[in-house]
Amino acid sequence: MAITVTPTIKNKMKWIGGSKAVVADLQLSSTYATGGFALTAAQFGLTALSDVIFMDSVATRANSTPGAAYVPSWYRSTGYCKLFVSGPTSGITQQLFASVKASKAPANDVAGTAAYSDITGGSSLLGANYAYVATSAVDVAANPLIIAAQPDVPRNVNITIHNINGGTVANNAVNYVIVGVFNGAGQTETITFGAVSHANGKCSYKSGLKPFDTITSITPSASSVAGYEAIVGLGSLLGLTIAPTGTASLVLTNDGTPVTLTATLVVANSTVAPGTIAAAKDVFVKYACSGTTAATTTLAELAAAVNVGTTSTGPTLRCMAIGV
DSSP: OOOOOEEEEEEEEEOGGGOEEEEEEEEOOSBOOTTOEEOOTGGGTOSOEEEEEESSOGGGSTTBOTTOOOEEEEETTTTEEEEEEEEEEEEEEEEEEEEEEESSOGGGSOOOOSSOOOOOSOBOOOSTTTTSSEEOOSSOOSSOOOOOOOOSSSEEEEEEEEEOSSSOEEOOOEEEEEEEEETTEEEEEEEEEOOOEEOTTOEEEEEOSSOBSEEEEEEESSOOOTTEEEEEEEEEEEEOSSOBOSOOEEEEEETTEEEEEOOEEETTTTEEEOOSOOTTEEEEEEEEEEEEEEEEEEEEEOOTTOBOBSSTTOOEEEEEEEEO
């Protein structure tokens, strides 16, 4: 059954640019025809119609179907008004952005090893920032190391066991427990060293896998052999402040020029390895994050013959028609 519209004029007023605005109630019939219903200027006492603004939905008016949430919309191109109803809710995964400016360049940090294996054969000290966080006294006992500085940005740490004994000697097996904070939560990591022998001036070093905003303590499980020192520095992994769920895409802003870099993302630890960058440069990270699924509701036009009212006359809709 075709829908009928009988506007009841409530108010007329002057509008912008010499137009007129007419507030009216539209009386709908009880069923809906697909494609909507026509609204003409004459129905509102006008000669030309430029816009129709609805002031409420069908659900808020008398005689509407209980629980209905019909949304009206007028189309200037056709002159027809359609009724829509809420459709299914779906999820949208948003892309979030993070920016990090590292005062210590990852290119100059201790690269370390990714799998905790001891570096043997007498490696030399590597990286400009290997002693940034802490350095123990020679002949260190099993006491917490003194923290000299905190990471410049959230990042992992490296520990170096350095022989300055004067001769070749094996160190004791020692575990270093790092305690700190990342993203407002407690963070703990243990870096393990076996009893490895080094020549004088040589070392073993290892990279942690977890990022730290701040480091509270670094405690060895045992004392080191005389002439060995423990050194704590910065790692090259940058911590992401929001947990990632997918592949990272890094862009380095170098003097205002974006440079695309290949990044390695570790979701479990919320870290990304940006590769070689210069000190004090911004690293912009774009990545999919956990907890970023936003609900969105779709709208669909009513089907033909849907009952939109509780009486034969149907509900009313208040609107404002604008024209001349």
